[in-house]
Amino acid sequence: MRIYLIDTKPKILFLYLIAYAFLWFGYASFIVPIYTHLGFEWMPNKIKVFESLLAITLFALSLPLKIKRPSDFFIHVHFLLPIIPMLILYSASDLPRKYIYFVLLSFAIVCLVRKIQLPRIKTGIISIPIMTWGLLIIVAIYVLSIILQGGLQYFNLNLLKVYEFRDLVAQNMPQIYGYFSPMVSKVLLPFIAVLAVYRRKWHIVALAIAGSIMMFGLTNHKGPLFYSFLVLGIYFVMHSKRKLVQLLLIGYIFFILASLAFFYIDNSNIIIGSLFLHRVYFIPAHINFIYYDFFSTHPHTMLAESKLTFGLIQYPYDYASARLINYLYFKRDLATGGANTGWLGSSYMNFGFAGMLIYAFIIGLLLSIVDMLAKNREIAISGAILFVPFFTVFLSSDLPTTMLMQGLLLALFLTWSCKLRKHIES
Numbered sequence: 001m002r003i004y005l006i007d008t009k010p011k012i013l014f015l016y017l018i019a020y021a022f023l024w025f026g027y028a029s030f031i032v033p034i035y036t037h038l039g040f041e042w043m044p045n046k047i048k049v050f051e052s053l054l055a056i057t058l059f060a061l062s063l064p065l066k067i068k069r070p071s072d073f074f075i076h077v078h079f080l081l082p083i084i085p086m087l088i089l090y091s092a093s094d095l096p097r098k099y100i101y102f103v104l105l106s107f108a109i110v111c112l113v114r115k116i117q118l119p120r121i122k123t124g125i126i127s128i129p130i131m132t133w134g135l136l137i138i139v140a141i142y143v144l145s146i147i148l149q150g151g152l153q154y155f156n157l158n159l160l161k162v163y164e165f166r167d168l169v170a171q172n173m174p175q176i177y178g179y180f181s182p183m184v185s186k187v188l189l190p191f192i193a194v195l196a197v198y199r200r201k202w203h204i205v206a207l208a209i210a211g212s213i214m215m216f217g218l219t220n221h222k223g224p225l226f227y228s229f230l231v232l233g234i235y236f237v238m239h240s241k242r243k244l245v246q247l248l249l250i251g252y253i254f255f256i257l258a259s260l261a262f263f264y265i266d267n268s269n270i271i272i273g274s275l276f277l278h279r280v281y282f283i284p285a286h287i288n289f290i291y292y293d294f295f296s297t298h299p300h301t302m303l304a305e306s307k308l309t310f311g312l313i314q315y316p317y318d319y320a321s322a323r324l325i326n327y328l329y330f331k332r333d334l335a336t337g338g339a340n341t342g343w344l345g346s347s348y349m350n351f352g353f354a355g356m357l358i359y360a361f362i363i364g365l366l367l368s369i370v371d372m373l374a375k376n377r378e379i380a381i382s383g384a385i386l387f388v389p390f391f392t393v394f395l396s397s398d399l400p401t402t403m404l405m406q407g408l409l410l411a412l413f414l415t416w417s418c419k420l421r422k423h424i425e426s
Contacts, residue, residue: 009061015249016060022256023088026277043094052087067244070374070383071114071367078394080252085285099292102353106360113364118372124419131418132195135188139211146218155217166220179405185215185224186388187407190231194384235384284395290329291345303350306400346398359399378420386411
Protein backbone atom coordinates (compact mmCIF):
# COMPACT_ATOMS: atom_id res chain seq x y z
CA MET A 1 0.00 0.00 0.00
CA ARG A 2 1.43 3.38 -0.99
CA ILE A 3 1.35 6.25 1.50
CA TYR A 4 0.69 9.69 0.06
CA LEU A 5 1.92 12.78 1.87
CA ILE A 6 -0.53 15.66 1.91
CA ASP A 7 0.33 18.90 0.18
CA THR A 8 -2.59 21.32 0.49
CA LYS A 9 -2.93 24.37 2.72
CA PRO A 10 -6.04 23.14 4.60
CA LYS A 11 -4.35 19.85 5.44
CA ILE A 12 -1.17 21.61 6.57
CA LEU A 13 -3.40 23.76 8.79
CA PHE A 14 -4.99 20.57 10.11
CA LEU A 15 -1.57 19.23 11.11
CA TYR A 16 -0.72 22.51 12.85
CA LEU A 17 -3.99 22.37 14.81
CA ILE A 18 -3.36 18.74 15.73
CA ALA A 19 0.11 19.74 16.98
CA TYR A 20 -1.48 22.50 19.09
CA ALA A 21 -4.06 20.07 20.52
CA PHE A 22 -1.46 17.46 21.47
CA LEU A 23 0.80 20.13 22.97
CA TRP A 24 -2.15 21.43 25.01
CA PHE A 25 -2.85 17.92 26.28
CA GLY A 26 0.86 17.33 27.00
CA TYR A 27 1.07 20.59 28.91
CA ALA A 28 -1.96 19.74 31.03
CA SER A 29 -1.12 16.10 31.72
CA PHE A 30 2.70 16.11 31.84
CA ILE A 31 4.29 19.55 32.17
CA VAL A 32 2.02 21.11 34.80
CA PRO A 33 1.84 18.10 37.18
CA ILE A 34 5.61 17.46 37.08
CA TYR A 35 7.10 20.94 36.65
CA THR A 36 4.76 23.20 38.62
CA HIS A 37 7.74 24.13 40.82
CA LEU A 38 9.37 25.77 37.78
CA GLY A 39 6.45 28.12 37.27
CA PHE A 40 4.22 26.17 34.86
CA GLU A 41 0.63 26.88 35.88
CA TRP A 42 -2.80 25.67 34.74
CA MET A 43 -5.12 28.67 34.30
CA PRO A 44 -6.83 28.21 30.90
CA ASN A 45 -8.46 31.22 29.29
CA LYS A 46 -11.07 30.50 26.60
CA ILE A 47 -10.64 33.85 24.85
CA LYS A 48 -6.87 33.33 24.63
CA VAL A 49 -7.44 29.81 23.29
CA PHE A 50 -9.51 31.34 20.49
CA GLU A 51 -6.82 33.97 19.84
CA SER A 52 -4.13 31.28 19.70
CA LEU A 53 -6.10 29.13 17.27
CA LEU A 54 -6.76 32.17 15.10
CA ALA A 55 -3.04 33.05 15.06
CA ILE A 56 -2.09 29.48 14.14
CA THR A 57 -4.69 29.45 11.35
CA LEU A 58 -3.50 32.73 9.84
CA PHE A 59 0.18 31.81 9.91
CA ALA A 60 -0.27 28.18 8.84
CA LEU A 61 -2.17 29.35 5.76
CA SER A 62 0.43 32.01 4.93
CA LEU A 63 3.65 30.07 5.50
CA PRO A 64 5.19 28.37 2.42
CA LEU A 65 3.70 25.04 1.40
CA LYS A 66 6.86 23.84 -0.37
CA ILE A 67 10.50 24.25 0.63
CA LYS A 68 12.15 26.04 -2.28
CA ARG A 69 14.62 28.10 -0.24
CA PRO A 70 16.39 27.49 3.11
CA SER A 71 14.31 30.20 4.80
CA ASP A 72 11.10 28.35 3.88
CA PHE A 73 12.26 25.52 6.11
CA PHE A 74 13.67 27.77 8.85
CA ILE A 75 10.46 29.80 9.14
CA HIS A 76 8.37 26.68 9.78
CA VAL A 77 10.88 25.51 12.38
CA HIS A 78 10.72 28.90 14.07
CA PHE A 79 6.92 28.86 14.17
CA LEU A 80 6.97 25.40 15.73
CA LEU A 81 9.73 26.34 18.19
CA PRO A 82 9.18 28.39 20.25
CA ILE A 83 6.07 30.26 19.02
CA ILE A 84 3.43 27.51 19.13
CA PRO A 85 4.53 26.44 22.65
CA MET A 86 4.33 30.13 23.62
CA LEU A 87 0.74 30.17 22.37
CA ILE A 88 0.04 27.14 24.56
CA LEU A 89 1.46 28.94 27.60
CA TYR A 90 -0.42 32.10 26.69
CA SER A 91 -3.78 30.32 26.53
CA ALA A 92 -3.30 27.61 29.17
CA SER A 93 -1.53 29.75 31.79
CA ASP A 94 -3.24 33.08 31.03
CA LEU A 95 0.02 34.90 30.26
CA PRO A 96 0.36 38.53 29.09
CA ARG A 97 -1.51 39.45 25.91
CA LYS A 98 0.64 42.45 25.03
CA TYR A 99 3.83 40.40 24.86
CA ILE A 100 2.41 37.55 22.77
CA TYR A 101 0.94 40.07 20.32
CA PHE A 102 4.38 41.61 19.85
CA VAL A 103 5.85 38.11 19.45
CA LEU A 104 3.39 37.41 16.64
CA LEU A 105 3.98 40.84 15.08
CA SER A 106 7.74 40.30 15.22
CA PHE A 107 7.42 36.88 13.61
CA ALA A 108 5.24 38.39 10.87
CA ILE A 109 7.98 40.98 10.21
CA VAL A 110 10.55 38.17 9.90
CA CYS A 111 8.27 36.41 7.41
CA LEU A 112 7.84 39.57 5.33
CA VAL A 113 11.42 40.84 5.37
CA ARG A 114 12.86 37.47 4.38
CA LYS A 115 11.05 37.84 1.04
CA ILE A 116 13.13 40.88 0.10
CA GLN A 117 15.02 40.03 -3.09
CA LEU A 118 18.65 40.99 -2.53
CA PRO A 119 20.97 41.46 -5.51
CA ARG A 120 23.12 38.43 -6.18
CA ILE A 121 26.80 38.57 -5.40
CA LYS A 122 29.56 36.38 -6.73
CA THR A 123 29.80 33.19 -4.72
CA GLY A 124 31.97 30.09 -4.73
CA ILE A 125 35.63 31.04 -4.67
CA ILE A 126 36.90 27.92 -2.88
CA SER A 127 36.44 24.39 -4.19
CA ILE A 128 34.83 21.80 -1.94
CA PRO A 129 37.99 19.61 -1.61
CA ILE A 130 40.14 22.59 -0.60
CA MET A 131 37.44 23.81 1.81
CA THR A 132 37.10 20.36 3.37
CA TRP A 133 40.80 19.77 3.95
CA GLY A 134 41.41 23.37 5.01
CA LEU A 135 38.74 23.13 7.71
CA LEU A 136 40.04 19.71 8.79
CA ILE A 137 43.51 21.18 9.31
CA ILE A 138 42.08 24.10 11.30
CA VAL A 139 40.06 21.75 13.52
CA ALA A 140 43.06 19.45 14.03
CA ILE A 141 45.25 22.38 15.09
CA TYR A 142 42.53 23.64 17.45
CA VAL A 143 42.00 20.25 19.11
CA LEU A 144 45.77 19.76 19.43
CA SER A 145 46.10 23.18 21.07
CA ILE A 146 43.53 22.21 23.70
CA ILE A 147 45.45 19.01 24.39
CA LEU A 148 48.73 20.93 24.71
CA GLN A 149 47.02 23.24 27.22
CA GLY A 150 46.39 20.18 29.41
CA GLY A 151 42.88 19.47 28.16
CA LEU A 152 43.23 15.69 28.39
CA GLN A 153 43.21 15.78 32.20
CA TYR A 154 39.54 16.87 32.00
CA PHE A 155 38.61 14.57 29.10
CA ASN A 156 35.24 12.96 29.78
CA LEU A 157 32.79 11.02 27.61
CA ASN A 158 30.24 10.29 30.34
CA LEU A 159 27.11 12.38 29.71
CA LEU A 160 26.16 12.12 33.38
CA LYS A 161 29.40 13.77 34.52
CA VAL A 162 29.66 16.73 32.15
CA TYR A 163 28.67 19.27 34.81
CA GLU A 164 31.37 17.97 37.14
CA PHE A 165 34.09 18.67 34.57
CA ARG A 166 32.67 21.72 32.73
CA ASP A 167 33.56 24.28 35.39
CA LEU A 168 37.05 22.79 35.73
CA VAL A 169 37.58 23.17 31.99
CA ALA A 170 36.37 26.78 32.06
CA GLN A 171 38.62 27.64 35.01
CA ASN A 172 41.78 26.05 33.62
CA MET A 173 41.58 26.85 29.91
CA PRO A 174 42.32 30.30 28.44
CA GLN A 175 39.11 32.30 28.02
CA ILE A 176 39.57 32.56 24.26
CA TYR A 177 38.76 28.86 23.93
CA GLY A 178 35.28 29.59 25.22
CA TYR A 179 34.77 31.85 22.20
CA PHE A 180 36.13 29.54 19.52
CA SER A 181 34.86 26.15 20.72
CA PRO A 182 31.20 26.84 19.73
CA MET A 183 32.28 27.81 16.22
CA VAL A 184 34.33 24.64 15.82
CA SER A 185 31.53 22.46 17.22
CA LYS A 186 28.51 24.14 15.60
CA VAL A 187 29.93 25.16 12.23
CA LEU A 188 33.31 23.77 11.18
CA LEU A 189 32.87 20.09 12.09
CA PRO A 190 29.27 19.84 10.80
CA PHE A 191 30.29 21.64 7.59
CA ILE A 192 33.12 19.16 7.06
CA ALA A 193 30.70 16.27 7.61
CA VAL A 194 28.12 17.63 5.16
CA LEU A 195 30.69 18.37 2.45
CA ALA A 196 32.14 14.88 2.88
CA VAL A 197 28.71 13.25 2.52
CA TYR A 198 28.01 15.47 -0.49
CA ARG A 199 31.17 14.09 -2.13
CA ARG A 200 30.66 10.58 -0.67
CA LYS A 201 34.00 10.72 1.18
CA TRP A 202 32.98 8.49 4.07
CA HIS A 203 36.41 8.43 5.70
CA ILE A 204 36.21 12.22 6.08
CA VAL A 205 32.71 11.85 7.58
CA ALA A 206 34.26 9.51 10.14
CA LEU A 207 37.00 12.06 10.88
CA ALA A 208 34.41 14.82 11.39
CA ILE A 209 32.38 12.67 13.77
CA ALA A 210 35.54 11.70 15.64
CA GLY A 211 36.39 15.40 15.91
CA SER A 212 32.93 16.09 17.33
CA ILE A 213 33.42 13.38 19.95
CA MET A 214 36.80 14.86 20.85
CA MET A 215 35.26 18.33 21.24
CA PHE A 216 32.58 16.88 23.50
CA GLY A 217 35.16 15.09 25.62
CA LEU A 218 37.48 18.10 25.86
CA THR A 219 34.88 20.83 26.49
CA ASN A 220 32.26 18.77 28.39
CA HIS A 221 29.47 20.47 26.48
CA LYS A 222 26.92 17.96 25.16
CA GLY A 223 26.11 19.89 21.97
CA PRO A 224 29.20 18.87 19.96
CA LEU A 225 28.17 15.23 20.33
CA PHE A 226 24.95 15.88 18.43
CA TYR A 227 25.52 18.84 16.10
CA SER A 228 27.09 16.87 13.26
CA PHE A 229 24.36 14.22 13.37
CA LEU A 230 21.64 16.91 13.49
CA VAL A 231 23.13 18.78 10.54
CA LEU A 232 23.54 15.56 8.54
CA GLY A 233 19.90 14.71 9.27
CA ILE A 234 18.79 18.12 8.02
CA TYR A 235 20.94 17.67 4.92
CA PHE A 236 19.47 14.25 4.06
CA VAL A 237 15.90 15.45 4.63
CA MET A 238 16.34 18.56 2.48
CA HIS A 239 18.28 16.65 -0.16
CA SER A 240 15.53 14.03 -0.47
CA LYS A 241 13.20 16.57 -2.17
CA ARG A 242 10.25 15.13 -0.25
CA LYS A 243 7.37 17.16 1.14
CA LEU A 244 9.39 18.67 3.95
CA VAL A 245 6.66 20.71 5.63
CA GLN A 246 4.52 17.62 6.14
CA LEU A 247 7.48 15.59 7.37
CA LEU A 248 8.47 18.37 9.76
CA LEU A 249 4.98 18.57 11.26
CA ILE A 250 4.63 14.81 11.51
CA GLY A 251 8.00 14.61 13.25
CA TYR A 252 6.99 17.42 15.61
CA ILE A 253 3.79 15.57 16.57
CA PHE A 254 5.64 12.26 16.86
CA PHE A 255 7.96 13.57 19.59
CA ILE A 256 4.99 14.90 21.54
CA LEU A 257 3.25 11.53 21.37
CA ALA A 258 6.44 9.59 22.13
CA SER A 259 7.03 11.72 25.23
CA LEU A 260 3.49 11.07 26.46
CA ALA A 261 3.50 7.38 25.53
CA PHE A 262 6.58 6.60 27.63
CA PHE A 263 5.06 8.50 30.53
CA TYR A 264 1.69 6.74 30.39
CA ILE A 265 3.28 3.31 30.09
CA ASP A 266 5.31 4.02 33.23
CA ASN A 267 4.60 7.19 35.21
CA SER A 268 8.12 7.10 36.63
CA ASN A 269 9.64 7.22 33.14
CA ILE A 270 9.85 10.94 32.42
CA ILE A 271 13.22 10.94 30.64
CA ILE A 272 11.85 11.23 27.08
CA GLY A 273 9.21 13.73 28.13
CA SER A 274 11.76 15.75 30.05
CA LEU A 275 14.14 15.82 27.10
CA PHE A 276 11.66 16.73 24.38
CA LEU A 277 8.32 17.97 25.72
CA HIS A 278 9.84 19.89 28.62
CA ARG A 279 13.34 20.90 27.52
CA VAL A 280 12.87 21.46 23.77
CA TYR A 281 9.23 22.49 23.49
CA PHE A 282 8.31 24.38 26.65
CA ILE A 283 11.42 25.63 28.47
CA PRO A 284 12.50 28.10 25.74
CA ALA A 285 8.91 29.36 25.45
CA HIS A 286 8.61 29.68 29.23
CA ILE A 287 11.90 31.56 29.56
CA ASN A 288 10.79 34.08 26.90
CA PHE A 289 7.80 34.98 29.08
CA ILE A 290 10.05 35.13 32.15
CA TYR A 291 12.35 37.64 30.47
CA TYR A 292 9.32 39.76 29.62
CA ASP A 293 8.04 39.49 33.20
CA PHE A 294 11.35 40.67 34.67
CA PHE A 295 12.40 43.33 32.18
CA SER A 296 8.93 44.86 31.94
CA THR A 297 9.49 46.15 35.49
CA HIS A 298 13.30 46.50 35.50
CA PRO A 299 15.77 48.48 33.35
CA HIS A 300 16.55 47.16 29.88
CA THR A 301 20.19 46.23 29.30
CA MET A 302 20.67 48.17 26.01
CA LEU A 303 23.20 45.61 24.71
CA ALA A 304 25.48 46.39 27.67
CA GLU A 305 26.39 42.69 27.92
CA SER A 306 27.52 42.62 24.29
CA LYS A 307 31.02 43.39 23.06
CA LEU A 308 29.39 45.57 20.41
CA THR A 309 28.96 48.44 22.88
CA PHE A 310 32.67 48.36 23.85
CA GLY A 311 31.78 48.89 27.51
CA LEU A 312 30.37 52.36 26.82
CA ILE A 313 26.93 51.44 28.21
CA GLN A 314 26.75 50.65 31.92
CA TYR A 315 25.20 47.28 32.74
CA PRO A 316 22.48 47.85 35.39
CA TYR A 317 22.83 44.54 37.29
CA ASP A 318 25.45 42.80 39.41
CA TYR A 319 25.16 39.48 37.57
CA ALA A 320 24.80 38.37 33.96
CA SER A 321 21.16 38.40 32.86
CA ALA A 322 20.94 34.64 32.28
CA ARG A 323 22.35 33.87 35.74
CA LEU A 324 20.13 36.51 37.34
CA ILE A 325 16.98 35.06 35.79
CA ASN A 326 18.09 31.55 36.72
CA TYR A 327 18.52 32.63 40.33
CA LEU A 328 15.35 34.71 40.69
CA TYR A 329 12.87 32.45 38.88
CA PHE A 330 14.34 28.96 39.22
CA LYS A 331 16.01 29.45 42.64
CA ARG A 332 19.32 28.08 41.39
CA ASP A 333 22.74 29.10 42.55
CA LEU A 334 24.32 31.99 40.66
CA ALA A 335 27.33 29.81 39.87
CA THR A 336 25.39 26.97 38.23
CA GLY A 337 24.83 28.41 34.76
CA GLY A 338 22.08 30.56 33.37
CA ALA A 339 18.60 30.60 31.85
CA ASN A 340 19.48 31.59 28.30
CA THR A 341 16.84 32.83 25.91
CA GLY A 342 16.50 33.29 22.18
CA TRP A 343 15.95 36.52 20.30
CA LEU A 344 12.31 36.94 21.35
CA GLY A 345 13.38 37.24 24.98
CA SER A 346 16.77 38.89 24.56
CA SER A 347 15.51 41.59 22.19
CA TYR A 348 12.94 42.66 24.78
CA MET A 349 15.63 42.48 27.47
CA ASN A 350 17.82 44.88 25.50
CA PHE A 351 15.39 47.44 24.07
CA GLY A 352 11.82 46.47 24.98
CA PHE A 353 9.15 46.15 22.28
CA ALA A 354 11.13 48.36 19.89
CA GLY A 355 14.01 45.89 20.21
CA MET A 356 11.76 43.00 19.19
CA LEU A 357 10.79 44.79 16.00
CA ILE A 358 14.40 45.76 15.21
CA TYR A 359 15.65 42.22 15.81
CA ALA A 360 12.82 40.84 13.66
CA PHE A 361 13.89 43.02 10.73
CA ILE A 362 17.55 41.95 11.08
CA ILE A 363 16.67 38.24 11.31
CA GLY A 364 14.39 38.54 8.27
CA LEU A 365 17.25 40.23 6.41
CA LEU A 366 19.67 37.46 7.43
CA LEU A 367 17.23 34.86 6.11
CA SER A 368 17.01 36.81 2.86
CA ILE A 369 20.81 36.72 2.64
CA VAL A 370 20.73 32.95 3.18
CA ASP A 371 18.26 32.56 0.31
CA MET A 372 20.39 34.77 -1.93
CA LEU A 373 23.50 32.70 -1.20
CA ALA A 374 21.60 29.45 -1.87
CA LYS A 375 20.11 30.58 -5.20
CA ASN A 376 21.06 28.26 -8.06
CA ARG A 377 23.25 26.26 -5.67
CA GLU A 378 22.92 23.15 -3.50
CA ILE A 379 20.11 24.21 -1.13
CA ALA A 380 20.50 21.18 1.15
CA ILE A 381 24.05 22.14 2.15
CA SER A 382 23.18 25.79 2.75
CA GLY A 383 20.15 24.81 4.80
CA ALA A 384 22.03 22.21 6.83
CA ILE A 385 25.11 24.26 7.71
CA LEU A 386 23.07 27.32 8.69
CA PHE A 387 20.43 25.41 10.64
CA VAL A 388 22.24 25.17 13.99
CA PRO A 389 23.15 28.90 14.25
CA PHE A 390 19.59 29.94 13.36
CA PHE A 391 18.09 27.32 15.68
CA THR A 392 20.33 28.73 18.42
CA VAL A 393 19.09 32.29 17.91
CA PHE A 394 15.48 31.06 17.79
CA LEU A 395 15.73 29.30 21.14
CA SER A 396 18.74 30.04 23.30
CA SER A 397 21.01 32.94 22.36
CA ASP A 398 20.96 36.68 21.74
CA LEU A 399 21.33 37.71 18.10
CA PRO A 400 24.70 39.55 18.40
CA THR A 401 26.10 36.66 20.44
CA THR A 402 24.94 34.12 17.87
CA MET A 403 26.40 36.13 15.01
CA LEU A 404 29.81 36.70 16.59
CA MET A 405 30.36 33.78 18.98
CA GLN A 406 27.96 31.00 17.97
CA GLY A 407 29.05 30.85 14.34
CA LEU A 408 26.25 32.50 12.34
CA LEU A 409 28.52 34.94 10.50
CA LEU A 410 31.13 32.21 10.04
CA ALA A 411 28.51 29.87 8.56
CA LEU A 412 27.34 32.60 6.18
CA PHE A 413 30.94 33.23 5.11
CA LEU A 414 31.60 29.53 4.47
CA THR A 415 28.35 29.20 2.52
CA TRP A 416 29.31 32.21 0.39
CA SER A 417 32.88 31.14 -0.26
CA CYS A 418 32.37 27.44 -1.03
CA LYS A 419 31.54 26.24 -4.55
CA LEU A 420 28.19 24.56 -3.85
CA ARG A 421 27.02 23.43 -7.21
CA LYS A 422 23.68 21.73 -7.82
CA HIS A 423 25.26 18.47 -8.87
CA ILE A 424 27.72 16.28 -7.03
CA GLU A 425 31.34 16.89 -7.80
CA SER A 426 33.53 13.94 -8.59
